Each structure stands twice: as structure tokens, then as C-alpha cells.
Amino acid sequence: xxxxxxxxxxxxxxxxxxxxxxxxxxxxxxxxxxxxxxxxxxxxxxxxxxxxxxxxxxxxxxxxxxxxxxxxxxxxxxxxxxxxxxxxxxxxxxxxxxxxxxxxxxxxxxxxxxxxxxxxxxxxxxxxxxxxxxxxxxxxxxxxxxxxxxxxxxxxxxxxxxxxxxxxxxxxxxxxxxxxxxxxxxxxxxxxxxxxxxxxxxxxxxxxxxxxxxxxxxxxxxxxxxxxxxxxxxxxxxxxxxxxxxxxxxxxxxxxxxxxxxxxxxxxxxxxxxxxxxxxxxxxxxxxxxxxxxxxxxxxxxxxxxxxxxxxxxxxxxxxxxxxxxxxxxxxxxxxxxxxxxxxxxxxxxxxxxxxxxxxxxxxxxxxxxxxxxxxxxxxxxxxxxxxxxxxxxxxxxxxxxxxxxxxxxxxxxxxxxxxxxxxxxxxxxxxxxxxxxxxxxxxxxxxxxxxxxxxxxxxxxxxxxxxxxxxx
Numbered sequence: 001x002x003x004x005x006x007x008x009x010x011x012x013x014x015x016x017x018x019x020x021x022x023x024x025x026x027x028x029x030x031x032x033x034x035x036x037x038x039x040x041x042x043x044x045x046x047x048x049x050x051x052x053x054x055x056x057x058x059x060x061x062x063x064x065x066x067x068x069x070x071x072x073x074x075x076x077x078x079x080x081x082x083x084x085x086x087x088x089x090x091x092x093x094x095x096x097x098x099x100x101x102x103x104x105x106x107x108x109x110x111x112x113x114x115x116x117x118x119x120x121x122x123x124x125x126x127x128x129x130x131x132x133x134x135x136x137x138x139x140x141x142x143x144x145x146x147x148x149x150x151x152x153x154x155x156x157x158x159x160x161x162x163x164x165x166x167x168x169x170x171x172x173x174x175x176x177x178x179x180x181x182x183x184x185x186x187x188x189x190x191x192x193x194x195x196x197x198x199x200x201x202x203x204x205x206x207x208x209x210x211x212x213x214x215x216x217x218x219x220x221x222x223x224x225x226x227x228x229x230x231x232x233x234x235x236x237x238x239x240x241x242x243x244x245x246x247x248x249x250x251x252x253x254x255x256x257x258x259x260x261x262x263x264x265x266x267x268x269x270x271x272x273x274x275x276x277x278x279x280x281x282x283x284x285x286x287x288x289x290x291x292x293x294x295x296x297x298x299x300x301x302x303x304x305x306x307x308x309x310x311x312x313x314x315x316x317x318x319x320x321x322x323x324x325x326x327x328x329x330x331x332x333x334x335x336x337x338x339x340x341x342x343x344x345x346x347x348x349x350x351x352x353x354x355x356x357x358x359x360x361x362x363x364x365x366x367x368x369x370x371x372x373x374x375x376x377x378x379x380x381x382x383x384x385x386x387x388x389x390x391x392x393x394x395x396x397x398x399x400x401x402x403x404x405x406x407x408x409x410x411x412x413x414x415x416x417x418x419x420x421x422x423x424x425x426x427x428x429x430x431x432x433x434x435x436x437x438x439x440x441x442x443x444x445x446x447x448x449x450x451x452x453x454x455x456x457x458x459x460x461x462x463x464x465x466x467x468x469x470x471x472x473x
Contacts, residue, residue, distance in 0.1 A: 069137055231259060297460070309433050333402055
């Protein structure tokens with residue numbers, strides 16, 4: 001048997017344990033920096049497995065590193081376990097059915113993401129012990145990928161300073177090695193302060209903070225015509241200043257996400273958005289506080305790691321689905337929106353041209369997508385890691401084709417058989433690729449050379465403000 005098969009068997013032998021961890025975390029459904037039960041579930045398991053566990057990294061109470069072995073190379077496997085707000089949903093139910101109104105849910109599959117990376121680390125440890133292999137394997141339990149960019153704080157604190165290779169993955173509806181191209185991203189709070197007054201009896205004495213927020217938003221929306229096409233700006237009004245229309249709002253707050261391909265471009269847009277806020281404050285006679293709370297850097301895919309990931313994905317595909325699993329996926333594909341169905345059809349045409357109809361006959365893509373559809377327009381704090389360590393990432397099928405990310409349909413499928421199979425497949429791919437670099441110093445050097453060539457003299461932008469800290473907001 002090859003080492004890929006050996007490692008795969010080790011993972012398969014303990015699949016029930018890994019599925020249990022993933023399902024538990026699905027049930028915990030904890031959002032950014034509040035993943036206390038998810039963190040403890042994984043950390044306790046890794047201690048039980050004989051890893052050296054260090055908790056509370058970079059001021060993040062729910063971050064940890066589980067390490068086995070010693071010396072070089074140091075291979076990092078990245079995991080996540082944070083959920084998304086407002087996406088609570090009953091498992092296996094193909095209609096909107098929250099378990100808790102307004103509760104959180106794993107709408108990005110991070111219960112699967114972290115568990116697969118953990119499983120890969122456990123299998124590697126077992127294999128390293130059996131073969132008496134040198135080197136160090138680390139599992140990074142990373143909180144707050146959604147909205148707060150938890151890994152950026154870990155990078156700033158030097159948690160990856162001695163790593164040689166980093167590998168991770170993401171749940172999705174395609175099996176694909178992730179190309180470069182995620183967007184850099186700042187998260188910024190704009191808090192307006194005004195003066196309350198009776199809105200009918202003495203409106204001339206008031207200065208509305210909510211007016212400031214609304215005028216700022218109008219200014220930014222006019223700005224959209226005059227920024228690069230690749231940029232994205234969106235916002236959520238966090239505090240409207242109360243619910244009484246007869247009281248002039250003395251305080252209001254809006255949270256902005258400002259994205260562009262490069263950090264330098266985001267910085268320029270950030271200043272323009274902030275000018276809109278200052279102008280709105282001047283117009284409304286209010287003041288505004290500006291506070292950046294998170295920053296994500298763009299992702300650099302390492303060609304050498306990506307090639308190895310692709311090789312092992314080909315080796316381990318197809319995953320293979322039973323008729324029952326296909327029926328399970330089909331019932332969820334039937335309830336995605338018409339827009340999502342149109343996007344699925346368009347994606348299939350880009351991938352397969354005239355043969356797209358054959359691909360769409362089944363609700364699951366059980367093949368490797370080798371055509372580069374371009375980097376996603378989302379953001380990931382894996383980008384920050386990729387600036388300081390050669391990094392590779394891929395996606396694996398865990399829900400039916402066409403399912404939109406950050407949606408209740410993802411949560412509903414998160415404990416299903418397709419999700420579990422995709423998670424175990426991802427663990428096997430990561431374990432095999434990590435073994436390649438663990439046992440081949442020349443391969444590590446090739447990855448480092450490719451990484452330096454890709455950066456072309458640039459260094460990590462470290463876009464977090466000096467006073468920024470991990471916090472719940």
C-alpha cells in the first residue's frame with residue numbers, strides 16, 4: 001500500500017470519532033471569539049491523543065496549537081470552528097426551520113473544516129510514530145475567521161514564525177485547488193454621536209447621529225462608480241439609535257467591510273470611505289469615531305503545495321455516493337433559489353461547455369475541477385498566513401452543487417452523509433500532502449523558492465492597527 005492509502009485507512013478507521021467531533025461543533029454553533037465549547041472539544045481531544053497543546057494564542061482565548069514531533073520541517077494544518085450569526089437551522093431539513101430564532105449556525109461549514117484538519121494531524125502523528133519519522137506536525141485551532149480575521153492576530157503575534165509549510169481546505173460544492181485571488185478586507189466601525197431632542201417639539205435642538213450614518217451610506221454608494229471593478233464595499237447598520245421616532249437619535253453605528261485585491265487598494269478605499277463619514281458628520285452637525293477592528297490580506301497560493309494537493313485529490317477521487325446520498329443532495333438542490341440554480345448552470349457551462357448537461361444530471365460534483373475559474377471574491381485570513389509561510393488550500397464537496405455559501409441550506413446539510421464524506425476526503429488529502437513535505441526537504445525548499453518568487457520582494461502588509469486586539473463586538 002502507498003502512504004496515501006495508509007494514511008487514508010488511519011483516518012477511515014477513526015471516522016466515527018471525527019464525525020462525532022464535527023457534529024458536536026455543528027451543535028455548539030459559536031460565533032467569533034466565543035467558540036469556547038468547540039475549542040475545548042478539540043483541544044481536549046488532541047491532549048488525549050498525546051499532542052502538546054498550547055492554549056490562548058495571541059490574546060485569543062479560543063485559539064490553540066496542538067504539536068507533535070520535533071525539529072524541521074514544521075508543517076502547519078489550519079483549522080477553524082466559528083459559526084455565523086442568524087443561521088440557526090434544523091439538520092437535514094430542506095426548508096427554513098431555525099432551531100433557535102436568531103441563533104447562530106455553521107453556514108460556512110467550519111465544523112467540518114477544523115475537524116478534517118485535526119483528523120489529518122492525528123493520522124500523521126500515528127504514522128510518524130509507527131515509521132519513526134522526524135519533523136513537527138502542528139494543528140492550529142483558529143477562531144473568528146468570519147468577520148474578525150482571527151489568523152491575522154496569530155500571524156502578528158509570531159505564531160507561524162517557524163513554520164515551513166501550511167496546508168488547509170474549505171467546504172464547498174466543488175473539488176478544486178484554490179487559486180490566488182481572495183480579496184484583502186478591512187472591517188471598520190463608524191460611530192456617530194449627535195444630540196437628542198424631541199423630534200416634534202424641538203427638532204432644531206437635536207443633531208441626528210442616524211442622519212450621519214444614512215448620509216455616509218449615500219456618499220459611499222455614489223463612490224462605487226469611481227472605484228476599481230474588483231473592489232467590494234458593504235455595510236450593516238449595527239445601532240440605529242433606538243426605536244422611538246419622536247426622539248432625535250444621539251448615537252448610531254455602522255459596520256463596513258471594504259475589500260479589494262490588494263491591501264494597498266483597500267487602504268486607499270478606507271480613506272475615501274472615512275472621508276464620506278467625516279463629510280456626513282459635518283453635514284449633520286455630529287461627530288464620528290472611526291475604529292478598524294479587523295484586516296485580512298489577499299491569499300497567495302503556493303504552486304508547489306497546490307500541485308501536491310491536486311495530485312492527491314486525483315488519487316482519492318471519485319468519492320463515490322450511494323443512491324440514498326444522491327437523493328439526499330437532490331432534495332436540497334431543489335430548494336435553492338432560481339438565482340442560485342442559474343449560477344449553477346452557468347458554472348457548469350464554464351467547466352464543461354456543451355457537456356454541461358451531463359454534469360448537471362447529478363446533484364454532486366464528484367470530480368476534480370481543474371479549470372481555473374479565478375479566485376473568489378470573498379476574503380479569508382488564510383491570506384495572512386500565506387504572506388509569512390508557503391501555503392496551499394483546496395475545496396472539497398460537502399454540500400449539493402449550487403448551494404450558496406453563508407446560507408441556511410449549508411447548515412442543514414452540515415451533519416449529513418455528503419458533508420461527512422467530504423470532510424474525511426479532505427483529511428486524507430491534507431495528510432498525504434503534509435507527508436510529502438514532512439519527508440522531502442527538497443520539496444520544502446522548492447515551495448519556499450516559489451513563495452519568494454511569488455511575493456517578488458513584497459513583505460507582509462500587517463494591516464491591523466497597532467492597538468487592535470481580538471475582541472467580541
